[in-house]
Amino acid sequence: EIVMTQSPTTLSVSPGERATLSCRASESLSSLAWYQQRPGRAPRLLVHHTSTRAPGIPARFSGSGSGTEFTLSISSLQSEDFAVYYCQQYGAWPLTFGGGTKVEI
């Protein structure tokens, strides 16, 4: 299976700052998705096809990358953005997720 590795495990930032999250795949991918999980909530789709925001997702979220290295950036952190973020590959079965990056204050 394709192993997804996220870094850092925890990212401490202040509101208004920029956050950059990384995801590395064990094999080359054409694209991937990102999910956000707020405390006590189900994950929600943020970005797919590496850089396409899901409906209703603010423009401060942006994805980039190719091959085995991908990035999710949050340009100006709002209070509601403090959450855990997961990358997910859909290039091969089984679908696999990274271990998550917790964005905290």
Place this chain on the structure above:
Amino acid sequence: QVQLRESGPGLVKPSETLSLTCFVSGDSVRGDSYYWSWIRQPPGKGLEWIGYVYYSGTTHYNPALRSRVTISIDTSSNQFSLRLTSVTAADAALYYCARLNYDSAWLLDIWGLGTLVTVSS
């Protein structure tokens, strides 16, 4: 809008079978691009995709669980179900059902709230 809701026992004994059902409202499980999936999350850990079922009954499972898992669908009731046999403490998790939407990519675009399953005698 589309909503998913998981239902089932919150406590299962070791070696027994875990059974959960996901009720889908606001959409038909018969959608051509929709595959109905289960994902789990052990406490404090990451996400593990378990498998999916298509409205035709076609299934696809995570090889790590394939020998113990069955996902089925009831199109007349607009619901789908998960069975996991011979459970151990490692199967204790928050179980989510989700819609897996294929639109040039396999995306989990709608999730239920999740249901917590504890494994204990």
